[in-house]
Amino acid sequence: MSSDDVVIVGGGNLGLWTAYHLAQRGVRRILVCERYWAGYGATVRSAGIMRQQGGSETAVKLGKWSRELYRKLGQELGLDSGFREVGYYVVASSPMEKAVFQRLVELRTAHGVPNEWLDPEDLARRLPYVDWSRFAGATYTPNDGYVEPAIIVRNIVMAVRAAGVELLEQCEVQGIEPLTSGYRVETSRGVFETERVIDAGGPRGARRIAEFVGIDVPVAASRHMVISFPERPPDMPANFPMMFVLAAGFYLRPDEQGVLLGFSNPLEQPDPSDRYLLEFDWDYFEKLKPEWEATIPSLAGKAIGRAWTGSIDYTPDQLPIIDEPRFGFYVLAAGGHGIMWGPALGMKMAELVTEERLSDLDPEEVRLRRFTEGRMATDAIHLPFPH
Numbered sequence: 572m573s574s575d576d577v578v579i580v581g582g583g584n585l586g587l588w589t590a591y592h593l594a595q596r597g598v599r600r601i602l603v604c605e606r607y608w609a610g611y612g613a614t615v616r617s618a619g620i621m622r623q624q625g626g627s628e629t630a631v632k633l634g635k636w637s638r639e640l641y642r643k644l645g646q647e648l649g650l651d652s653g654f655r656e657v658g659y660y661v662v663a664s665s666p667m668e669k670a671v672f673q674r675l676v677e678l679r680t681a682h683g684v685p686n687e688w689l690d691p692e693d694l695a696r697r698l699p700y701v702d703w704s705r706f707a708g709a710t711y712t713p714n715d716g717y718v719e720p721a722i723i724v725r726n727i728v729m730a731v732r733a734a735g736v737e738l739l740e741q742c743e744v745q746g747i748e749p750l751t752s753g754y755r756v757e758t759s760r761g762v763f764e765t766e767r768v769i770d771a772g773g774p775r776g777a778r779r780i781a782e783f784v785g786i787d788v789p790v791a792a793s794r795h796m797v798i799s800f801p802e803r804p805p806d807m808p809a810n811f812p813m814m815f816v817l818a819a820g821f822y823l824r825p826d827e828q829g830v831l832l833g834f835s836n837p838l839e840q841p842d843p844s845d846r847y848l849l850e851f852d853w854d855y856f857e858k859l860k861p862e863w864e865a866t867i868p869s870l871a872g873k874a875i876g877r878a879w880t881g882s883i884d885y886t887p888d889q890l891p892i893i894d895e896p897r898f899g900f901y902v903l904a905a906g907g908h909g910i911m912w913g914p915a916l917g918m919k920m921a922e923l924v925t926e927e928r929l930s931d932l933d934p935e936e937v938r939l940r941r942f943t944e945g946r947m948a949t950d951a952i953h954l955p956f957p958h
């Protein structure tokens with residue numbers, strides 16, 4: 572048996588960034604237990620979209636801080652940060668969405684995120700390969716972009732190891748028992764005593780880990796799908812800006828010389844299988860295809876190079892959980908946005924652990940009790956998750 576100050580369950584983007592920030596704050600004995608290998612869960616399967624164009628104050632701040640943290644870590648390591656700044660258009664399909672989006676431009680700008688509203692005529696000049704007659708306009712942030720999941724995992728693993736964090740892979744947490752002071756954590760690689768436990772188990776772990784100490788964490792997993800066209804159409808420039816058609820629930824970004832396209836079915840139900848690798852829903856693909864082919868006609872008929880699915884984490888309001896529901900037991904979950912918010916969520920969790928407070932965020936918006944007390948906030952910009 573060995574003892575630690577903090578045991579983090581889950582070596583995904585959230586657990587690893589939490590370990591990094593705790594180490595930066597001087598916490599000395601930090602253990603990350605990962606049942607497979609670092610990044611194995613939702614993190615490496617993600618599309619990497621990094622958006623500061625949130626639909627609430629919390630979302631905007633988390634996106635802005637995370638973008639800065641990815642870039643800073645790349646500089647610290649002297650390596651590629653993995654961040655690709657290509658700009659992002661979030662597209663409104665109706666006058667009602669237009670009104671919401673225009674209000675969000677003010678919110679984002681007030682929080683230091685460059686953001687503008689563009690009408691279809693302006694957009695047609697900028698992105699002539701898109702049929703803008705279908706849309707009411709879009710918001711645009713030039714310094715949004717995407718990250719390469721493989722690079723961000725490499726970087727954060729290197730950083731936590733350099734900071735003295737112990738990362739145990741192939742280490743499954745199988746039980747957590749509260750002690751008079753602290754916790755006893757049973758794993759497939761031994762038993763650890765610790766003052767604090769952080770549940771960062773993601774879509775396939777967060778709920779079960781919290782059950783060990785009798786807490787209900789409403790994090791579920793559902794299918795999210797991504798396809799990649801190896802070649803982009805000739806009318807789309809290299810490093811074309813990303814695009815999210817919110818109402819249809821699909822987004823696009825560059826992928827090597829081609830185009831990556833991600834989408835979710837709004838009627839998708841939580842998946843009970845405990846697998847990350849799920850069947851690809853070709854029926855829904857066929858149903859949605861006319862939407863993206865009408866949006867970018869030159870994509871029609873393009874061959875697909877890769878198609879994959881993954882279990883995406885979601886919370887009932889698509890917002891994160893940063894909380895200490897039991898003394899010394901913490902919960903961190905991303906609400907399906909753990910790439911665009913992960914570094915900042917780790918930063919805030921480390922603040923909560925070391926200072927027992929959350930600054931510069933409304934703590935009530937990220938607490939667990941909002942789900943039982945019916946005080947959920949809303950983020951207007953998110954994928955069509957199941958309800």
Ligand SMILES: Cc1cc2nc3c(=O)[nH]c(=O)nc-3n(C[C@H](O)[C@H](O)[C@H](O)COP(=O)(O)OP(=O)(O)OC[C@H]3O[C@@H](n4cnc5c(N)ncnc54)[C@H](O)[C@@H]3O)c2cc1C
Binds near residue numbers: 606612774795
């Ligand atoms: C296909 C797809 C595309 C996505 N695209 C985007 C995107 O473009 N932008 C974005 O922001 N987000 C995206 N997401 C969501 C994003 O990937 C997740 O929100 C994020 O990775 C969550 O990070 P995490 O660390 O909470 O979870 P995970 O990455 O799943 O990490 C949790 C880890 O905990 C481990 N674990 C679980 N139980 C235990 C246990 N008992 N003992 C030890 N270890 C355990 C797991 O093995 C796992 O490695 C996407 C997700 C999918 C599936």
